[in-house]
Amino acid sequence: MDLEKIEFLPDDFEFVGDKQDITKDVVAPSLPAWKDSLNRFKKNKGAVIGLICILVIAVFAIFAPMLSSYEFDAINTKIASISPCAEHFFGTDTYGRDLFVRVWTGTRYSLFIAVVAIFIDVIVGMTYGLISGYFGGKVDSVMQRIQEIINSIPTLVILTLLLMVMKASLFTIIMALSFTEWIGMSRITRAQVLRVKEEEFVLASRTLGASNMFIIFKEILPNIYSQMIIMIMMSIPNAIFYEAYLSFVGLGLPIPMASLGTLINDGFNSITIYPYMMVIPVIIFSILMLSFNLFGDGLRDALDPTMKEM
């Protein structure tokens, strides 16, 4: 196109005028960190659905066994193997135990085991990681070698052996799960401590004469808590899975107690005749696993946007 021939007419232009006030800067309102995270979390549909599912399942697990007229371990062979109906929402098992109560009691045990095991992990793992990372040097290298050796034994071997020595019960399963999960926790803690302890505010605090305890609890811990929460949320489905795995290996909760794992295992024995006995606990188990994963992912993205995706 020939540039010479372009002509500008008056109505090619529009007067912007003072619609824009350039003397004022438009800045997003400043939000506290938790509110910022909450907003990010709310935008993640999967995570919100996950959270809702977890809450609904937890409410059922807590209240359904209380409100039902059946006991989870009451055997009544007259009503054995009834398919799901209005009286027994999830049917009954081969011993005539109401599966609605049993499944929710099982969910309660599974969640309880997972939460307690992770709680112990956090305390043990965090202490180990903090000491190892904060003090460094000889302490660190010895602690790391020990950890390396424990870490290179596969979880399933540790779990199997531990539970063969200590006969399976609620307590021993929790102990066994804590024994295998704390390593991940301590690794994350150590990595975070190594990162944070070089920061200048720690140096400043030390210059002002702060003690090691003060630096650990007041300077380092508040800066790594979000990583800890993410790790906890990622560990819970792991613990639920390993509990189910143990039930399959025959090292699960002793009868008449029930967990999702033992229920799935029991249901599996009559899979061809009464599929509902297995399918219902499997569905709840799967929803729980999926929800915790979605929730954990959402939480990670919300608390630490820099860590997005792996």
Add this chain to the structure above:
Amino acid sequence: MSNSTLKYIGKRLVISLITLFVILMVLFLMVKFLPGSPINNEKLSASARAAIEAQYGLDKPIPVQFVRYIQNMLTGDFGVSFNLYKDMQVSSLVGSAAKLSMIYGLCAVIIGTVIGMFLGVFAALHKNTIWDTIATVISVIGVSIPSFVFAMLILLLFASKLRLLPTSYSSSNAIKSSIMPILALSVGVIANVARFTRTEMVSVLTSEYMTLAKAKGLDRKTLIFKHALRNALIPVITILGPILVNLMTGTMVVEKICSVPGLGKLLINSILSNDYNIILACSFLYAAMYIFMMLIIDISYGIIDPRIRLGKDD
């Protein structure tokens, strides 16, 4: 390979060997002190017990037994089965079981990686469309839900209801009865690989060298396969570790569900019947495979990306 790489590999090898030794020792001691072994049977008279102990060499002090066990182990002799398969050689039992498990694991990894890569690339190329969402949902489900659930569903649907597949393993129909466990095992691999490939692919596609390649006028096929995919695939090695560990745990339960006579089923059965020699051999084999895999993966990281090795040396 530089000097420091060799040093690193050597160090890792030594740690692995020490770990294996510690594991073997712990396993051995546990088995010695566990209650309910066939030798501890109370119905046996003292002389009968002494005879059995002499037969299995259990009358010697424990350190001697341990040294003897290691010597035998190095020649491939893991002792004999006590309960499960009376007096059969553990090494042959474990060997045939491990072979089957490894074949299944390998098939699952290969099938899973190929399909997963395809799914991941597909999702990345159709980013933010309905296809991407579908692929993401599939991979989230596959990552979250353990393989035994899939095994159960396949069993219920295709074997029990539709009767397309056999419900349990039979050596006469090996291929057809392998479909179910391999399928169930590969779901997790597919999901993990797809998720990771998508992330890598998206970041590669937006990189500057891709813009340059596009600006040079390369066609789409060369662009995707030669420039993007190759660079996106290198980091996939980093998730092979977790995938293989998942598979090992997965096979144990999946083998039980599909009644495949693999290593997992052997271990479960030996636990249920307190057959300690088999438990020891299976656990040791699991630990050894795990450590070997970790070693290979760690070394391959070190060679691909020397920064990882330096970072770990702290």
